[in-house]
Amino acid sequence: MKHIIIGTAGHVDHGKTVLVKKLTGVDTDRLKEEKERGISIELGFAYMKLPGGQTAGIVDVPGHERFIKNMLAGVGGIDLVLLVIAADEGVMPQTREHLEIIQLLQIDKGVVVITKKDLVDDEWLKMVYDDTKEFLSNTVLEKADIIAVSAVTGEGLPELINAVNQIAAGIEERKTTGPARLPVDRVFSVTGFGTVATGTLISGQIQTGESLQIYPGETVSRVRNMHVHGKKVELAESGQRVAVNLSGIETDDIKRGNVLALPASLKPSHRLDVSFKYLSSAPKALRHRARVRVYLGTAEILGRVILFDREELQQGEHAYVQLQLESPIAAARKDHFVVRSYSPMRTVGGGTIIDPFPNKHKRYRKEIIEALATAEKGSAVDWVEQYLNANAKLHTVTGLTSTLGMSKNDMAMALTKLTEERQAAKFATEGEDYFVSAMVLQQWENRIISALQDYHRKFPLREGYPKEELRSRFFSALTAKQFQILLNHFEKNQKISGMGHSVAIFEYKPLLSKEMGQVLHKFENIFLTSKFQPPSWSEATAQTGIKRPAESQEFLNYLLGQGKLVKITEGIFFHRQVLDKAISMIKEHFKQKSELSLGELRDLLQTSRKYALPLLEYTDREKITRRVGDLRVAGKLLI
Structure with a gap:
């Protein structure tokens, strides 16, 4: 069954939590402070049954400016947004910032809800409606329905539920074939059960009894049991709000911002190559190495923006940049992120991840920009080919899947196509198969032939180059086993001759002068x-x-x-x-x-x-x- 996550967004005290309670019967304000102050500080969660039979999870996010980071922790995994605007106040500062975040995360399905219609007359309501329509112009919600409701009288709620149901029916079901990833947005302890972590499962499946690693660390814990929409389940699927009861760990061992995923399925990194849009509303140009706050999944991480081709990025401009993070993060290709300025804090940009595990790049290199552009716009096959070309080593399917954040099926299809088209080579072994790009393989062949020729000239009486010395000097990225696989390939193709512990040009005989x-x-x-x-x-x-x-x-x-x-x-x-x-x-x-x-x-x-x-x-x-x-x-x- 298709699973839908609905998220709320909007300015503080515009009625998001009251609206959710009216739709679901659940008060998402859990904290005493929230009750006393009348505003949401932490994320709230509820679920509702749609007329179409689907059960939709609802993430109620805080609207106050001080709690934007909590809002960002909840908005990343949603399929449909309810942008809430109070009829008595209209568009406010956090309304604008929340819409900018929705725009950056490309959440293009939603309903704009004008709440508290019972507090204004029709003329005022018409003015707010027109202002809202203008406010949404040229945004992802430009064509969204605008529905006025009253949580007090119930007026407009049937129309809102019907609009949400129609949109939900058209939302594409999330794939369950990718690696399981659950960004953690809340952690608490339950007496008799222990530590519980919640989040939206953004890809793959999780089963009771299997082991999950807490990224970016190395701690592994077993799933004792799980709940979805308040019910115990044995299997959780992508698109569901999941509460995971983890065995053998304390609440201090896991926190918001961590990611639960299968062991060795992700590679934490301090760098991200990204496609970045700097907002027109940003107060000033963004300088190279500017310190910023990066929001990805449920994590907030400090970092710096490395501009590849300029010293400043002007408001409204797009660029390919590298985010240099102060602590590691486990991400995947095509993940969306948001950037806020370091101080004072405000949303200034965001975009999508192109390479979640890149090398450090030299600046002002045209080929770097071209490669990132190709990777962003190309197909999965293009992306895998480019990655193989840029990373000269032997790769396993497991390693590629983990690094590039693709499903094993998609990776297998891409590798099959590349090998069939001779853009990549496959080395079948008794264990796991290895892959290398055809370009890299040719470079390796040229390198080893050149090295052997130089060696034979320098030492004409020797039968060949000592194998381990050759590997450590020219192929240190390969293990001894992988290097032997490479030598076997070249020997099979009559490029070299292997002689025990040494290597020579094919059919080489020591050349003796008179x-x-x-x-x-x-x-x-x-x-x-x-x-x-x-x-x-x-x-x-x-x-x-x-x-x-x-x-x-x-x-x-x-x-x-x-x-x-x-x-x-x-x-x-x-x-x-x-x-x-x-x-x-x-x-x-x-x-x-x-x-x-x-x-x-x-x-x-x-x-x-x-x-x-x-x-x-x-x-x-x-x-x-x-x-x-x-x-x-x-x-x-x-x-």
Whole structure:
């Protein structure tokens, strides 16, 4: 069933609360102070049954200037507004400010209610009606019905209820497929149950028993039970006023301005990229880095306005800006917000969120403005593509959904379209799939090919670039697992070759100059002719005439990598042919005898203990021999 939230708006003491009580039978003034002063301070809540069968929740917001922030906490989630104007006073300052807020939040469905008609004569009422009509000109409520009522006599109430019912019937049902989000507007404790948080569920669904995270913090609590319109429910849907009983937390752990949502479904941020309209009624131009009060959902946060392309924003102008917040907030794309000046406080602008989790941008960059314009006006596919292009990493569906505030279904459709059109690439893994924009993937390919080419030029004797060093230097945003996925892709497409712990250009072979070949031949000859008493590497280097240690090390690494030399132990290297000869002689020994002593090997190879002992330890490791006491017997490879 479709769920409707009706909100009241208007100047203090213009009869909003009395009107709601007449429509619903509920007095929304809960506080003693409100009763005594006759004005609403906190938000009030009620519900009414419409003739069409729908149950509409009603948010009664305070009208006094001092309580505007409480009004903003309640107006964000409404579908239909009742703008209340008293017949005996007409349009007043808070009437104007409330309409400006309604305009900024783009609440374009509503009824303008002229209350207290019993206090004025027909001529006065006609004048107020005409003034109101002019007041609404060129606003979102320009075509709204204007209905005069009296809460005392009941006159006009049937017409008002009928108008609300007709509008409600045409309101589009909110989607329940998006991630659940409930901005908290009230918190209290109920004896025997504990902490209760209320708010309007602006997207998704909440079920009894599931866990919700309190954003922007990390506290997670289980939903013990829920109430909608005073009745206990197991499932709450978007568009409903919901009271959520949370287990395991105190009232101090949650407050107005927090958002209840599924764990890890939102990403709190200190920055928001937004489309911003500065009101014509603002008292002066808005300067770059002006400190303001930002109202989003039920939260009020101090922040600064970062102007990208100018030093001042004039009254009535629109701009793409970044809101730099003093505390984090959990928001989603297309959320509406309102901005009030820091001091004195008055509504000066507002707009919609384009990117709820942006990077810090450099000012006076034309491409930033163009990107934000595209993101604001483009489709979901355009937005996802732009985000992938601007964020060079591997993304999961879960991560994208959380960051961009889209439903999983919408995200899946966008990613499918982008991959089909080859604007994005999908990497299927055993766990969660990864996505990257085609543009970023091409940049990565160019980067890794360039890095490998430079490396091969600098180290021509090496087989490839050490994998972890390559990742940390050029792809630090990727985990080791993600980097391996990327390497597998490039290897499959014959761009690179992976060799254990190193990476090379596809089919790369070390390029040896004539001089290098001659030096390598010298090294090999030294180790071949020395047989079972090889020199140390420094001694061999001295015989070749090489002076630079780094160059000498390159030759050693190459010979080891090619398998020409084998490291027996620290500082001792055998030529592969010599080592094979030694192993062959050991095998022949075991054909004659079942045991081999250190002295026998020393005599067999005509070498010294210095080389015979490390050689036996090497054959033990390779399972060619097996130590039994001070002797060796044939290992697994010889049995």
